[in-house]
Amino acid sequence: MQICWNCKKEVDDLARFCMHCGSALDDRLFEKSDVKKTESGKFISTWTLVFGILSIWPFIIVSSALGVMSYILSKKYKNNPYENRARLGFALSIGSLLFYIAGMIMIIVVVVTA
Ligand SMILES: [Zn+2]
Numbered sequence: 001m002q003i004c005w006n007c008k009k010e011v012d013d014l015a016r017f018c019m020h021c022g023s024a025l026d027d028r029l030f031e032k033s034d035v036k037k038t039e040s041g042k043f044i045s046t047w048t049l050v051f052g053i054l055s056i057w058p059f060i061i062v063s064s065a066l067g068v069m070s071y072i073l074s075k076k077y078k079n080n081p082y083e084n085r086a087r088l089g090f091a092l093s094i095g096s097l098l099f100y101i102a103g104m105i106m107i108i109v110v111v112v113t114a
Pocket residue numbers: 004005006007008009018019020021022023
Protein backbone atom coordinates (compact mmCIF):
# COMPACT_ATOMS: atom_id res chain seq x y z
CA MET A 1 0.00 0.00 0.00
CA GLN A 2 1.13 3.51 -0.74
CA ILE A 3 -0.27 6.69 0.76
CA CYS A 4 -1.63 9.40 -1.51
CA TRP A 5 0.50 12.55 -1.15
CA ASN A 6 -2.64 14.70 -1.53
CA CYS A 7 -5.44 13.12 0.53
CA LYS A 8 -3.24 10.78 2.67
CA LYS A 9 -5.53 7.81 1.98
CA GLU A 10 -4.29 4.31 1.13
CA VAL A 11 -3.95 3.58 -2.58
CA ASP A 12 -3.03 0.38 -4.42
CA ASP A 13 0.74 0.05 -5.02
CA LEU A 14 0.33 -0.19 -8.79
CA ALA A 15 -2.10 2.73 -9.11
CA ARG A 16 -0.86 5.72 -11.10
CA PHE A 17 -3.70 7.91 -9.85
CA CYS A 18 -5.38 8.12 -6.44
CA MET A 19 -8.79 6.37 -6.44
CA HIS A 20 -10.08 8.81 -3.79
CA CYS A 21 -9.04 12.24 -5.06
CA GLY A 22 -7.65 11.50 -8.55
CA SER A 23 -4.18 12.97 -7.91
CA ALA A 24 -1.33 11.65 -10.05
CA LEU A 25 0.94 9.55 -7.85
CA ASP A 26 4.12 9.94 -9.93
CA ASP A 27 5.31 12.94 -7.90
CA ARG A 28 5.18 10.94 -4.72
CA LEU A 29 7.05 8.03 -6.35
CA PHE A 30 9.69 10.44 -7.54
CA GLU A 31 10.24 11.65 -3.97
CA LYS A 32 10.57 8.05 -2.84
CA SER A 33 13.35 7.27 -5.34
CA ASP A 34 15.07 10.52 -4.39
CA VAL A 35 15.25 9.40 -0.76
CA LYS A 36 16.71 6.09 -1.88
CA LYS A 37 19.35 7.90 -3.93
CA THR A 38 20.32 10.00 -0.90
CA GLU A 39 20.72 6.86 1.20
CA SER A 40 22.98 5.35 -1.49
CA GLY A 41 24.98 8.57 -1.43
CA LYS A 42 25.38 8.18 2.31
CA PHE A 43 26.53 4.57 1.85
CA ILE A 44 29.22 5.32 -0.74
CA SER A 45 30.36 8.47 1.07
CA THR A 46 30.77 6.56 4.33
CA TRP A 47 32.82 3.88 2.59
CA THR A 48 35.01 6.51 0.94
CA LEU A 49 35.79 7.87 4.40
CA VAL A 50 36.39 4.36 5.81
CA PHE A 51 38.83 3.57 2.99
CA GLY A 52 40.49 6.95 3.51
CA ILE A 53 41.05 6.21 7.21
CA LEU A 54 42.23 2.65 6.51
CA SER A 55 44.63 3.91 3.86
CA ILE A 56 46.70 5.69 6.55
CA TRP A 57 47.44 2.34 8.14
CA PRO A 58 47.78 -0.55 7.36
CA PHE A 59 46.30 -0.98 3.85
CA ILE A 60 47.97 1.96 2.13
CA ILE A 61 47.89 0.98 -1.56
CA VAL A 62 44.69 -1.11 -1.62
CA SER A 63 42.67 1.21 0.57
CA SER A 64 43.87 4.38 -1.18
CA ALA A 65 42.78 2.90 -4.50
CA LEU A 66 39.41 1.89 -3.03
CA GLY A 67 39.02 5.32 -1.45
CA VAL A 68 39.64 7.07 -4.76
CA MET A 69 37.33 4.63 -6.59
CA SER A 70 34.45 5.08 -4.16
CA TYR A 71 34.93 8.85 -4.28
CA ILE A 72 34.50 8.74 -8.07
CA LEU A 73 31.39 6.57 -7.58
CA SER A 74 30.00 9.00 -5.01
CA LYS A 75 30.25 11.82 -7.59
CA LYS A 76 27.39 10.12 -9.48
CA TYR A 77 24.96 11.13 -6.73
CA LYS A 78 23.73 14.64 -7.33
CA ASN A 79 22.92 16.78 -4.29
CA ASN A 80 24.44 14.18 -2.03
CA PRO A 81 24.25 15.66 1.51
CA TYR A 82 27.14 13.38 2.51
CA GLU A 83 29.50 14.73 -0.15
CA ASN A 84 31.84 16.24 2.46
CA ARG A 85 32.28 12.81 4.00
CA ALA A 86 33.35 11.40 0.62
CA ARG A 87 35.61 14.40 0.04
CA LEU A 88 37.37 13.86 3.40
CA GLY A 89 37.84 10.17 2.57
CA PHE A 90 39.27 11.13 -0.82
CA ALA A 91 41.68 13.61 0.78
CA LEU A 92 42.85 10.96 3.27
CA SER A 93 43.30 8.40 0.47
CA ILE A 94 45.34 10.75 -1.73
CA GLY A 95 47.27 12.15 1.25
CA SER A 96 48.37 8.78 2.55
CA LEU A 97 49.22 7.59 -0.95
CA LEU A 98 51.44 10.65 -1.54
CA PHE A 99 52.98 10.13 1.91
CA TYR A 100 53.70 6.51 0.99
CA ILE A 101 55.23 7.45 -2.39
CA ALA A 102 57.37 10.12 -0.69
CA GLY A 103 58.52 7.50 1.83
CA MET A 104 59.39 5.07 -0.98
CA ILE A 105 61.36 7.76 -2.83
CA MET A 106 63.24 8.60 0.37
CA ILE A 107 64.09 4.92 0.92
CA ILE A 108 65.28 4.59 -2.71
CA VAL A 109 67.38 7.75 -2.40
CA VAL A 110 68.95 6.51 0.84
CA VAL A 111 69.70 3.09 -0.67
CA VAL A 112 71.14 4.52 -3.91
CA THR A 113 73.30 7.18 -2.22
CA ALA A 114 74.52 4.88 0.57
ZN1 LIG B 1 -5.72 10.99 -2.96
